[in-house]
């Protein structure tokens with residue numbers, strides 16, 4: 217199986233499965249001398265972990281992690297950093313009823329067809345448990361970005377049909393609630409709708425917005441490695457993601473060029489734009505404005521509501537899935553979006569050092 221590696225200079229390889237001994241990541245290319253704040257890593261792992269609230273899966277993982285290499289006296293040495301997170305609360309028996317079943321819209325059918333061998337307990341490498349490893353690596357990338365004054369923040373903008381109103385006045389840096397929507401009244405409606413979907417044995421999707429602030433001008437390239445293409449790949453590599461848009465995105469198609477163009481101006485001698493429909497990227501290269509993008513997530517595919525499907529012998533069967541599943545993956549995906557964004561920006565900051573004399 218290939219495709220477990222991401223990034224060029226600041227790069228990661230993740231390993232492990234949902235119901236194996238554990239999962240982990242090896243980070244290559246982290247600059248030496250970075251203070252590795254283990255509390256920051258734990259904080260992001262806790263924001264992603266299962267069992268964190270009444271609207272997430274009931275699987276409990278405390279996400280204790282060990283750093284096996286690449287640090288000395290709390291600092292990165294420049295050598296590969298290996299982080300391991302043990303699995304503790306697998307309850308593999310919960311998956312017995314799914315052993316021979318192809319869950320609609322899950323990875324079961326494609327994974328089985330491709331590899332001919334599949335660990336049905338949690339989905340092996342297609343399990344979102346893998347994303348804990350990315351979050352640990354992303355937390356280290358964020359620490360590097362902090363040294364460069366760059367800040368990344370994501371939040372839940374939409375759950376099902378409930379969206380933060382355009383005129384809402386909220387502070388996206390306030391302490392997070394369980395649904396990770398910074399507009400409190402919208403958050404309450406979102407929580408109720410997820411609880412309702414859960415009671416019905418159903419699930420919901422939604423949209424996460426991510427903002428990267430104080431990113432320097434010049435990251436990204438004009439051809440295949442456009443910054444938005446790199447971010448799109450990073451975001452669409454997250455389980456259950458189904459859409460990516462940067463800046464005005466699909467809504468921009470309804471505007472006239474005269475409305476959409478971001479007029480240039482200067483602030484304290486720096487070139488900035490009056491609007492930010494470009495989402496901080498022009499010609500594939502960051503322009504110094506906030507980089508703003510949205511990621512769409514589908515409703516969780518494993519639901520207890522009865523559905524028609526096939527077993528592995530291609531016989532039609534009814535499926536009412538049991539076990540512990542997220543009624544909506546979106547709140548837990550917020551730190552994953554931030555982690556993947558941090559990995560892309562960290563990599564491009566290092567690539568940028570090789571751009572010109």
Ligand SMILES: Cc1cc2nc3c(=O)[nH]c(=O)nc-3n(C[C@H](O)[C@H](O)[C@H](O)COP(=O)(O)O)c2cc1C
Pocket residue numbers: 273321322323339342343344347454455456457514516517518540541542545548549552
């Ligand atoms: C944080 C997170 C938690 C998830 N939890 C579940 C879950 O409990 N049950 C489930 O069926 N899918 C869950 N998923 C989604 C599946 O991993 C994903 O839908 C599946 O691997 C099929 O891949 P695809 O949806 O990207 O095509 C989760 C995804 C994320 C990001």
